[in-house]
Amino acid sequence: MVSKCGRTKVWHWAHKTRDICDPWWENETEWHRSWKDNFPAEWQEISAFDESTGERHIADVKTPYGLVVEFQHSAMPFEELKAREKFYKNMIWIVDGLRGELDLSFFQMGVGRQPIQDNPLAYGLHWLGRGKIMHNWSDANSRVFIDFGNNFTQGTHTLWRLIMFDKKKKRGAVAPYQKDWIIKAILNQEEIGVPYIASK
Numbered sequence: 549m550v551s552k553c554g555r556t557k558v559w560h561w562a563h564k565t566r567d568i569c570d571p572w573w574e575n576e577t578e579w580h581r582s583w584k585d586n587f588p589a590e591w592q593e594i595s596a597f598d599e600s601t602g603e604r605h606i607a608d609v610k611t612p613y614g615l616v617v618e619f620q621h622s623a624m625p626f627e628e629l630k631a632r633e634k635f636y637k638n639m640i641w642i643v644d645g646l647r648g649e650l651d652l653s654f655f656q657m658g659v660g661r662q663p664i665q666d667n668p669l670a671y672g673l674h675w676l677g678r679g680k681i682m683h684n685w686s687d688a689n690s691r692v693f694i695d696f697g698n699n700f701t702q703g704t705h706t707l708w709r710l711i712m713f714d715k716k717k718k719r720g721a722v723a724p725y726q727k728d729w730i731i732k733a734i735l736n737q738e739e740i741g742v743p744y745i746a747s748k
Contacts, residue, residue, distance in 0.1 A: 577621050577644070579619075579621060579644050579646075579695075580608075580619050580621055580644075583608075583619045583642060583695075584608055584609060584619065586731045587609050587611075587617075587731075587734070587735070591609050591610060591611055591612070592608065592609055593606050593607075593608070594606065594607045594609070594610035594616075595607075596635075598635055605632075605635060605636075607636065609734075611734065611735075611737070613737050614638050615638050615639065615640070615734065615737075616636040616638065616639035616640075617639065617640055617642060617734060618632065618636070618639060618640075618641055618642070619642050619644075620641055620642070620643050620644065621643075621644040621647055622647070623647075623680075623684065624684070626684075626687055629684075629687060629688060630687075633688065633689050633690050636690075639690045640690055640691040640692075640693065640740060640741070641685070641688060641690055641691065641692045641693065642693050642695055642707065642730075643681070643685060643692060643693065643694045643695065644695055645681065645694040645695050645696040645697075645708070646695075646696060646697060646699070647681075648679040648681055650677055650678075650679060651677065651679045651681050652696050652699055652700065653677070654675060654676055654677030654679060655673075655694075655696065655700065655708070656700055657676055657677075658673050658674045658675050658676050658677075659671050659672075659673050659700075659708075659722060660672040660673070660674075664721060668723060669723055669724065670711060670721050670722065670723045671721065671722055671723070671724075672719065672720075672721055673713070673719065673720045673721060673722050674718060674719050675713070675718040675719070675720070676718070681694065682710065682713045682718075682720060683713070683715050685710055685713075686710065686712070686713035686714075686715060686720065688710075691709065691740065691741040692709065692710040693707040693708065693709050693710075693725065693730065693741070694707060694708045694709075694710060694722075695707050695727075696708065704726055705726065705727040705728070706724045706725065706726055706727065707724070707725050707726075707727055707730060708722045708723065708724055708725075709722060709723040709724075709725060709741050710722055711723055723741070725741070
């Protein structure tokens with residue numbers, strides 16, 4: 549890696565040559581870097597070779613027990629999402645929920661005030677906005693956590709697990725998780741995320 553400290557773009561690290569770069573790689577934001585820094589350096593930027601495509605992919609974080617954590621700021625094509633999940637298999641997504649200008653506002657309007665179940669805790673969601681964050685990430689097979697920071701909870705940094713979302717009805721279910729708890733769970737190989745909504 550080499551440092552890029554120019555006058556125009558945000559200072560960042562870049563690969564020395566493009567021939568080792570991951571076609572899935574995106575420019576890192578401060579949000580991206582701050583998330584990765586919660587984990588040991590030896591878990592970050594783990595490279596693996598895809599024999600089926602001949603490509604080299606670099607996981608944001610890969611734990612010693614095989615869990616890959618991908619931090620995603622920008623929008624992603626459906627085909628790439630599926631390709632990453634197929635390649636990494638055991639993984640979770642942490643998505644920057646503040647990328648879309650109005651996504652936080654629509655989330656605040658749409659999330660239920662009362663839980664739809666208490667154990668595990670989950671809330672209903674009615675998506676009223678034009679933004680596609682819920683639509684796009686409902687295609688994921690892996691666990692998806694959307695990071696709105698502490699903007700919704702006014703103090704506690706909380707992520708929202710997207711449990712399910714019906715694109716036609718624009719309704720789904722989400723579950724809150726404190727950021728510190730998620731980091732601890734990843735570090736300690738603990739179960740992460742609500743596995744399902746219990747049938748009533």
